[in-house]
Amino acid sequence: MTAPLTATVRRRLDEAACTAEPCDVYDGHGARFYDELVGPDRSEIREVLAVARRSGPAVLDLAAGTGRVTLPLLRIGKTVTALDLSPSMLQRLRNALPAGSACDLVLADMRTFDLGRVFDLAVLAATSITLLERDDRRRLFAAVRRHLRPSGSLVLSVAGDAVHRTLRTSVDREISVRSGGNTVVYLQSQQVDAVGSRRLVNWMPLPLPTAPGPVPVLTTRLHLLDAATVADELTQAGFLAPDVIPVRSPGDADAESMMLLHSRVEGGEYRAG
Template sequence: MVREGYSGSGPGAFTPDGCAVEVYERMPVGAEPDVIEQAAPAGASILELGSGAGRVTHPLVERGFAVTAVDESAEMLAKVRGARTVHSSIEDLHLGERFDVVLLGSFLVHAPSGEQALALLSACARHVAPGGCVLLQREGASWHENLPRVRHSTGGKVTVASSTEVGPGVRSVVVEYAFPDARWTHTFLSRPLSEADLDELLRSAGLTFDGYLTEDLTWVRALPAPAAP
């Protein structure tokens, strides 16, 4: 069942948040594996929350990381190779294990409700090992402005077509994917977060902001909060 406010169009299977499985098979990986590799110890255990079809998973496995890939879409997980897979929503995940690195990419922290964003970060906090870290990807500054914005990828074109306010602090975003043989759209909800918003969410989840990993401030490292004396 697709969530309210989320939808997708085009051929093939879709996830509950409107993502087309085939799109994520086709999309090339960007700089994410490099950012993660530089922030993680060699051979670290990584819990990847919202792995999709393995776009980031596969390069991490190839670089020697022990990856556990979690996704709520069985169709997405069926595409993942070389990693342990867990079919679950992030919010409901309770593995009873701790990992050197917990990874939450794809702007998932910009959930439309504060409660959902806190649930996502709480899942990160309960699975990160003492001395480990949580790596978060967030939207860049002005991400919702100057639209439409076009990016060409291998064999196709990605267009952030529109971003419309649909509630206090919540926006409905439409992204279009065009390839020579097929087209898809994805509509999803996003709640832009200020640095203060993110810091408060991290604290509420039992995490502390440790710094930015990229110059565009889209990748954040957080640490488990020190235990109270």
């Protein structure tokens, strides 16, 4: 397997006479890294729970991952169906579930799922909408519509203006991640394509080995999407124009780092808010 590498990661590996050992950040040991990197982040949780409290009991958590949103939804008494495409992510979520949790884990593609039941609320957090190309986003919205009650709604998160501008720039930085009681340093390398529509992100542990050998490189590819684009696609898919809910982030103005878009299906009874 050939790893998709940023120019910086490729250069650093070549200088160290090392090779990339590729891993999707959502699969295998990448799922553990993702959980350690993203799991402690509480951004958007408060705002998603506020929407959920105004909704009925049945919640569909799309791209649920290791349960960053699923677990808080369960704690406020919701019955949650957690859907994800990665068996590794769902296994970590399964291990984290309290005994007797009202949670159904579903291994499925959020673009094509068919569960045979409907929900009061569908959630797509962690800006996971950026995993999908435009046609796939259209398929996702159609699948969500089929699974919502007439009174149901969809809430999803997108990057705010300040973060969106940052994401449009290729940048390298070192980050620290707590893992098994230790702190591990990674090079996080982001490379934006020539037309500014997609970004490739690598995470590589540092320091590199002093002798030639394989180095794990965790990878994801994401689309660059602003709130206006997603809102327009929602209305084209038969949702009402979404309410914008600012996400509070320490040190940032509301909605600068992240915002939620909350909408119901056109013709439904629910008033988004």
